[in-house]
Amino acid sequence: PLSQVSDPVFASESMGKGAAVEPTEGAIYAPCDGEVTLVANTGHALGMMSDAGCEVLLHIGIDTVELKGAPFTAHVNAGDHVKAGQLLMEADLDQIKAAGKAATTMVIVTNSDDFKSIEGTSGAVVAGASLVKLSK
Structure with a gap:
């Protein structure tokens, strides 16, 4: 649950509701079909607008902006249209952990209202499986 993330900004859901994942591999996949709206120049965050109108923020790790992009490799650019399950980003989890940072990855619906x-679902997550369930 997002409420259990060690970063109080994410845990308070002030940026939106969602879920958190403790990654076991460094591949970050698209949670939905949509357009990439932002790839942070530091690689630690990526924004999307789903085809269904959901604004999604993927934030890889906690305080990883301080790593200035070193552990991240983007496979998409802003403006790209992606499909659910498509590889978006790779993160070197060992490098993140060696820097004393948590690799916890948040999936935030920024237009939660x-x-x-x-x-959010619980348990193990695999690429292409539903992580967050929305209802209008």
Whole structure:
């Protein structure tokens, strides 16, 4: 649950509701079909607008902006249209952890107020599986 993330900004859901993942591999996949709206120059964050009108922020790690892009490799650019399950980014989890940072990855619906409910799933997550369920 997002409420259990060690960063108080994400845990408070002030940026939106969603879910968090403790990654076991460094591949970050698209959670939905949509357009990439932002790839942070530091690689630690990526924004999307889903085809269904959901604004999604993928934030890789906690305080990883301080790593200035070193552990991240983007495979998409702003303006690209992607499909759910498509590789977006790779992150060197060992490098993140060696820097003393958590690799916890947040998936935030930044336009949460547009939805009646947003529920994160629990348990193991695999690419292409639903992580967050939305209802209008």
